[in-house]
Amino acid sequence: MYLKRLEIQGFKSFANKIEMQFENGIIGVVGPNGSGKSNISDSIRWVLGEQSPKSLRGSKMEDVIFAGTNSRKPLGMAEVSLTLDNTSMLMPIDYGEVTITRRVYRSGESEYYLNKASCRLKDIRELLMDTGIGKEGYSIIGQGKIDEILSSKPEERRLIFEEAAGIIKYKSRRDEAEKK
Numbered sequence: 255m256y257l258k259r260l261e262i263q264g265f266k267s268f269a270n271k272i273e274m275q276f277e278n279g280i281i282g283v284v285g286p287n288g289s290g291k292s293n294i295s296d297s298i299r300w301v302l303g304e305q306s307p308k309s310l311r312g313s314k315m316e317d318v319i320f321a322g323t324n325s326r327k328p329l330g331m332a333e334v335s336l337t338l339d340n341t342s343m344l345m346p347i348d349y350g351e352v353t354i355t356r357r358v359y360r361s362g363e364s365e366y367y368l369n370k371a372s373c374r375l376k377d378i379r380e381l382l383m384d385t386g387i388g389k390e391g392y393s394i395i396g397q398g399k400i401d402e403i404l405s406s407k408p409e410e411r412r413l414i415f416e417e418a419a420g421i422i423k424y425k426s427r428r429d430e431a432e433k434k
């Protein structure tokens with residue numbers, strides 16, 4: 255399972271639609287200060303369901319929408335699509351390729367899509383559970399995360415190992431069943 259494609263439009267500094275194709279392997283993103291490198295990783299975090307504007311370096315969710323420049327008007331919508339390779343069938347879905355899309359308008363609520371069909375954030379969370387991908391997954395290690403892991407309580411650290419071991423979905427099903 256790996257990132258195959260990222261499409262960004264109207265998100266942060268990316269006013270025009272851009273598309274990046276990735277190969278299975280190591281990818282480095284290079285560029286001058288302020289050119290948008292971190293905005294790319296923010297877009298990945300966001301499409302995977304990040305709800306905290308602060309962790310996207312903003313103060314409200316609207317801040318992810320292109321805010322305009324001297325020569326260009328602000329936009330009204332941000333959209334990011336992330337395509338993951340699923341030929342290993344790690345995600346429990348019958349597609350060799352999965353595209354997750356998130357869209358937000360200035361008016362508020364986000365819309366989510368799985369392979370272009372409208373869905374809930376919950377559906378995306380369930381699909382990514384135990385894959386290590388996802389906003390809480392260990393696949394995104396931001397600045398300061400290593401320190402956080404090392405200084406966390408044993409119970410918190412255990413969650414990371416549980417996700418790696420692939421047992422989070424069973425725990426979450428048990429918790430849901432206990433609630434009923």
Ligand code: ATP
Binds near residue numbers: 285286322
């Ligand atoms: P560094 O090397 O310093 O880490 P970087 O390449 O990671 O830089 P980013 O932080 O990704 O750069 O990009 C910062 C740029 O994105 C700034 O110029 C900022 O004005 C712009 N930016 C952030 N949010 C928006 C927005 N909503 N609309 C337009 N531009 C934005």
Ligand code: MG
Binds near residue numbers: 293
């Ligand atoms: Mg940066």
